[in-house]
Amino acid sequence: MKKTVAAALTAAFVVGVSSSALAAANPFSDVPAGHWAYNSVSKLAAEGVIEGYGDGTYRGDRNITRYEMAQMIANAMAKKPTGANKAELDRLAAEFREELDALGVRVAELEKYADKVVWTGELRYRYWNEREKIKGGGKYKTTKNQLQMRLFPTATVNDHWKIKARMTATADMKTDTSGNFNLTYAYAEGTYGKFQINLGKMPFYTNVDDGLVMDDFFSGVQAVYGDKFKIALMGGRWSGTIKNYEEEFKSDPASYFGGELSYETDKLYVGAGYHQFRSDFFRTLNDVSRNTYKNTDRANVWTVGARYTFDNGIKIRGAYANNVKAREWKRSWTAGIAYKGADRKVAGSWGISADYRYTSDLVSLCPTYDAYLTNTHKKGVEVGIDWAPIQNTYVKLGYFWGKTLDTKEDIKTFLGRASWFF
Numbered sequence: 320m321k322k323t324v325a326a327a328l329t330a331a332f333v334v335g336v337s338s339s340a341l342a343a344a345n346p347f348s349d350v351p352a353g354h355w356a357y358n359s360v361s362k363l364a365a366e367g368v369i370e371g372y373g374d375g376t377y378r379g380d381r382n383i384t385r386y387e388m389a390q391m392i393a394n395a396m397a398k399k400p401t402g403a404n405k406a407e408l409d410r411l412a413a414e415f416r417e418e419l420d421a422l423g424v425r426v427a428e429l430e431k432y433a434d435k436v437v438w439t440g441e442l443r444y445r446y447w448n449e450r451e452k453i454k455g456g457g458k459y460k461t462t463k464n465q466l467q468m469r470l471f472p473t474a475t476v477n478d479h480w481k482i483k484a485r486m487t488a489t490a491d492m493k494t495d496t497s498g499n500f501n502l503t504y505a506y507a508e509g510t511y512g513k514f515q516i517n518l519g520k521m522p523f524y525t526n527v528d529d530g531l532v533m534d535d536f537f538s539g540v541q542a543v544y545g546d547k548f549k550i551a552l553m554g555g556r557w558s559g560t561i562k563n564y565e566e567e568f569k570s571d572p573a574s575y576f577g578g579e580l581s582y583e584t585d586k587l588y589v590g591a592g593y594h595q596f597r598s599d600f601f602r603t604l605n606d607v608s609r610n611t612y613k614n615t616d617r618a619n620v621w622t623v624g625a626r627y628t629f630d631n632g633i634k635i636r637g638a639y640a641n642n643v644k645a646r647e648w649k650r651s652w653t654a655g656i657a658y659k660g661a662d663r664k665v666a667g668s669w670g671i672s673a674d675y676r677y678t679s680d681l682v683s684l685c686p687t688y689d690a691y692l693t694n695t696h697k698k699g700v701e702v703g704i705d706w707a708p709i710q711n712t713y714v715k716l717g718y719f720w721g722k723t724l725d726t727k728e729d730i731k732t733f734l735g736r737a738s739w740f741f
Contacts, residue, residue, distance in 0.1 A: 349383065349384055349385075350383055350384065350385055350388055356388060356411060356414060356415075359407050359410065359411050360388075360391065360411070362407055363395060363400075363404060363407055363408065366400075366404050385415060385418050386418055386421075388411075388415055388418070389415045389418035389419050389421075389422055390422070392408065392411050392412055392415055392419065393419060393422055395408055396408060396412065435474055435475055436472050436473065436474045436475075437472070437473045437474075437475075438470060438471070438472050438473075439470075439471045439473075439740070439741065440468070440469055440470045440471060440740070440741050441468075441469045441471075441738055441739065441740050441741075442466070442467075442468055442469075442738065442739045442741075443466070443467045443468075443469065443736065443737075443738045444465070444466050444467075444492075444736065444737045444738070445463070445465050445467070445689075445734065445735065445736045446462075446463070446464050446465075446733075446734070446735040446736075447461070447462060447463040447690075447692045447732060447733070447734055448460075448461075448462050448732070448733045449461045449462075449692045449693060449694075449730070449731070449732040449733075450730070450731050450732075451694070451723070451728055451729070451730045451731075452728045452729040452730075453728065454726060454728060461692060461693050462493070463692060464491065464492040464493040465489060465490070465491065465492065466489070466490040466491075466492050466497075467487060467488070467489045467490070468487070468488045468489075468500075469485060469486070469487050469503075470485070470486045470487075470500070471483070471484070471485050472484050472486075476507075479509055479510055479511055480507060480508065480509045480510075481507070481508045481510075482505070482506075482507055482508075483504075483505070483506060483508055483521075484502065484503075484504060484505035484506075485502075485503040485504050485505075486500045486501065486502055486503065487500065487501055487503045488500040488501070503536065504519070504520045504521050504522060504536050505519055505520055506518055506519030506520060506521040507519055513544055513545055513546055514542070514543070514544045515542070515543045515544075516540070516541070516542050516543075517540065517541040517542075517543075518540050519538070520536055520537070520538040521536065521537065521538075521539075521541060522535075522536055523535045523536050523537040523553075523557065524687070525579070525592060525594065525622060526551075526579060526581065526590065526592075527579050527580075527581055527590030527591055527592045527622055527623065527624045527638070528590075528592070528622040528623065528624040528638035528639070528640055529624055529626070529636065529638055529687070530686060530687025530688070531622065531624070531638045531639075531640050531651055531652075531653055531678070531683055531686055531687075532594060532620055532622050532640050532651070532682065532683055532684060532685075532686065533594070533684060533685050533686070533687075534685060534686060534687035535557070535559055535685040537553070537555050537556065537557040537575055538555050538556050538557075539553065539554050539555015539556060539575065540553070540554055540555060541553045547582060547583055547584060548580075548581070548582050549579075549580070549581045549582075549583070550578070550579070550580055551578060551579045551580075551581075552577075552578045553575070553576070553577045553578070554575060554576045554577070555575055556572045556573065556574060556575060557572060557573045557575045557596060558572040558573075559573070559684055559685050571598050571599050571600065572598065573596040573597055573598035573600070573618075574596070574597040574598070575594070575595065575596050575597075576594075576595050577592065577593060577594035577595065578592060578593055579591070579592035579593075580592070585628075586627060586628045586629075587625075587626075587627050587628075588624075588625060588626045588627075589623075589624070589625045590623065590624055590625070591621075591622070591623045591624075592621070592622045592623075593619070593620070593621055593622075594618075594619075594620045594622070595617060595618070595619050595620075596617065596618040596620075596684070597616055597617050598616060599616055600616075601615060601616050601617055601618050601644070602614065602615060602616045604645075604681070611645065611646050611647035611648060611681070612644065612645050612646060612681065613644050613645070613646060615644050617644055618642050618644055618645075618681070618684070619642065619643045619644050620640055620641065620642045620643075620682060620684075621640065621641050621643065622638065622639070622640040622641075623638065623639050623640075624636075624637065624638035624639070625637060625638075632658055632659040633656065633657070633658055634656065634657045634658070634660075635655075635656050636653075636654070636655055636656075636657070636674075637652070637653060637654040637655070638652065638653050639651070639652040640652070640682050640683065641682065642679075642681050642682045645679070645681040645682065648679035648680075648681050648682070648696070648724055648725075649679065649681065649682065650677070650679060650682060651677060651678045651679050651682040651683045651686075652676075652677050653674055653675065653676045653677070653678075654674065654675055655672060655673055655674025655675065656672070656673055656674075657670060657671065657672035657673075658670060658671050658672070659671075660672075660705065661705040661706050661707045661713055661714075661715075662707060663707050663710070663711055663712060663713045663738070663740055664707075664710060664711070665707060665710070666707060666708070666709050666710045667707065667708070668706075668707045669704070669705065669706040669707070670704070670705050670706075671702075671703070671704045672702065672703050672704075673700065673701070673702045673703075674700070674701050674702075675698075675699070675700055676688065676697075676698065676699060676700075676701060676719075676721075677698040677724075678691075678695050678696070678697060678698070679696060679724060680695045680696040683695055688701065688719075689703075689715065689717055689734050689736065690703075690717040690718065690719040690732045690733075690734045691719070691732070692732055694723060694730060696723060696724045696725060697721050697722060697723045697724055697730055698721050698722060698724060699719055699720050699721015699722060699730070700719070700720060700721060701717060701718070701719040702717070702718055703715060703716065703717040703718070703734075704716050711739065711740040711741065712737070712738065712739055712740070713736070713737070713738040713740070714736065714737050714738075715734070715735070715736040715737075716734070716735055716736075717732075717733070717734040717735075717736075718731075718732070718733050718734070719731065719732040719734075720732075
């Protein structure tokens with residue numbers, strides 16, 4: 320192979336100056352005489368980055384193919400040159416990217432020459448229909464018919480850092496109205512082996528209880544270390560306490576600190592966590608909730624969770640959370656079973672699930688459950704089925720029936736969702 324590559328190099332020393340870059344071509348077509356790549360190869364050969372025959376000489380007077388040029392570049396990339404030589408090689412790798420791809424030279428090496436910003440996205444449609452009986456007769460009905468476009472840019476800064484963001488635009492299908500794109504989150508992600516640090520506004524998900532307590536966003540810092548065993552520490556500000564309440568709380572987002580410990584294998588996951596929120600909003604619950612909350616400005620939530628997947632695809636799961644600052648409705652918990660599950664990358668994959676949920680809004684501050692629309696203070700059963708009819712699509716149907724915790728009124732919610740990923 321070395322002799323083949325070296326022979327191909329010979330032409331690099333009999334041609335001269337650079338010319339315009341080639342468009343994508345047959346990999347076995349010649350790189351034309353005068354192409355700037357020959358000059359670059361000559362420079363790298365003089366520096367010893369590209370090798371010739373064993374005696375260091377280069378022979379021959381013919382043009383070489385794009386495939387042969389890619390072979391030379393691939394061998395040179397393996398030497399990991401630095402400085403000006405690396406810059407010269409980077410330029411060559413970008414020009415012959417398709418040929419390098421065909422040779423299998425990708426991942427850590429080739430991806431360095433890809434676009435700095437990669438865009439992905441999702442078009443998500445959701446429909447909710449919630450019905451709640453009112454004491455003394457009558458019913459309360461709420462429907463929501465939503466179309467949402469989500470865009471996810473990821474920018475590579477260097478070998479360790481990336482910038483990740485999400486922009487979201489929402490339309491109301493019932494009223495034919497829509498809004499502009501807004502920044503949902505943006506943060507810097509640094510990865511050093513098993514250690515990862517995130518800085519900015521980022522997703523906020525309580526992993527150990529699988530979203531029983533939280534599925535939202537917060538501004539601050541998150542540090543994660545580990546592989547199978549993981550420890551995560553988070554701190555910052557969370558505006559969830561003020562989103563749906565009086566004007567007086569809009570200047571008082573909750574200060575937040577939390578941590579999680581977990582262990583995960585292919586089949587088993589177990590974890591425990593602690594999350595503390597501090598805001599004047601919590602102090603008001605001592606009055607409005609009929610003394611169901613202690614006279615404090617904090618919510619201190621402990622949480623645990625576990626799941627196990629059997630070889631036949633059956634999964635059992637459960638989670639429990641407790642807010643030690645609440646006097647009543649201080650617990651939330653869930654337990655369920657699932658079979659397989661839809662994977663949007665695998666056409667035809669599907670799954671079914673059934674879960675019992677008891678969720679106090681003093682504990683489950685922003686739970687992840689799709690079938691929850693207006694009321695999270697309830698208990699009952701949620702069943703669902705999901706399916707990926709074709710690749711990069713996802714369809715889900717869900718139904719919840721149960722009772723509210725405080726008024727004991729019947730409540731039922733139907734959910735339909737369809738997503739297209741790109």
